[in-house]
C-alpha cells in the first residue's frame with residue numbers, strides 16, 4: 001500500500017530530514033578525503049532536486065510492488081530509494097562496497113525514517129539478496145568508479161591519452177567489469193529496466209545484444225548530484241519472434 005498522503009514532496013521532505021542527520025564530517029572523509037564535508041554539503045540541495053526529478057521519471061517506468069537492485073548506491077540515490085519504497089511499494093536492495101558510507105547513511109536513515117524499509121547493504125551487489133531477481137537495476141557511475149577501476153574510469157572519462165594506457169591493467173579491469181555486468185544482468189527479469197549513466201551504458205548494450213534482447217534507451221537524461229554523470233533508462237524486453 002502507498003503511504004497515505006505520501007507524494008514526491010513528502011519524500012523530498014523526508015530525504016531532507018535524513019540529510020540533516022548525516023555525519024557530514026565522516027561522510028566527507030569517505031567521499032573526498034580532503035575538504036570532504038564542505039564539498040559534500042554543497043551538494044545537499046542538488047541531491048534533493050535532482051533526486052526527485054529522477055525518482056519521478058523512474059516511478060513512471062517501473063511497476064508498483066516490484067524490486068530494484070541498486071549497485072554502488074550512495075548519497076545521490078537516497079531520494080530515489082525512498083520514493084520507490086514510500087510511493088510505489090517497491091523493494092529496494094541498495095548495495096555498496098564502502099562499508100563506512102553504508103554505516104553513516106543507515107544511521108541517518110534509522111534516526112529520520114525508522115519505519116521506511118530502505119537501508120544500504122555493505123556488500124557486493126552481485127551476491128546481494130541472492131534469492132531473488134529484480135525488474136530494475138540501478139547502476140550509476142559504477143563502472144566509471146576511479147577507486148574500483150582506475151584505468152576503465154580514466155578511459156571512459158577521456159582523462160588519459162591512448163599512449164599512457166597500461167594495456168594489461170586495462171584488459172584485467174575490463175574482464176572484472178564484464179564479469180560484474182554479466183552477473184548483474186542475470187539478476188534482471190524481463191521486461192526490465194536499467195538506470196545507468198551514458199559512460200557505462202555500453203556494458204549493458206553488449207550483454208543485451210549477446211542475449212538477443214531489445215534494449216531501448218530513453219530520450220531524456222538526468223543529471224546526478226554527486227558525480228554529475230548524465231543518467232537515463234534502458235528498457236529491456238525480449239526481441240519479437242517471427
Ligand SMILES: C[S@@+](CC[C@H](N)C(=O)[O-])C[C@H]1O[C@@H](n2cnc3c(N)ncnc32)[C@H](O)[C@@H]1O
Pocket residue numbers: 071072073074075076077095096097098123124125126140141142144145146148180224226227
Ligand atoms: C563512483 S561511486 C558512485 C556512487 C553513486 N552511485 C553516485 O552516483 O554518486 C561508485 C560506488 O560503487 C561501489 N561499487 C563498486 N563495485 C561494487 C559492487 N560490486 N557492488 C556494490 N558496490 C560497488 C563503490 O564502492 C562506490 O561506492
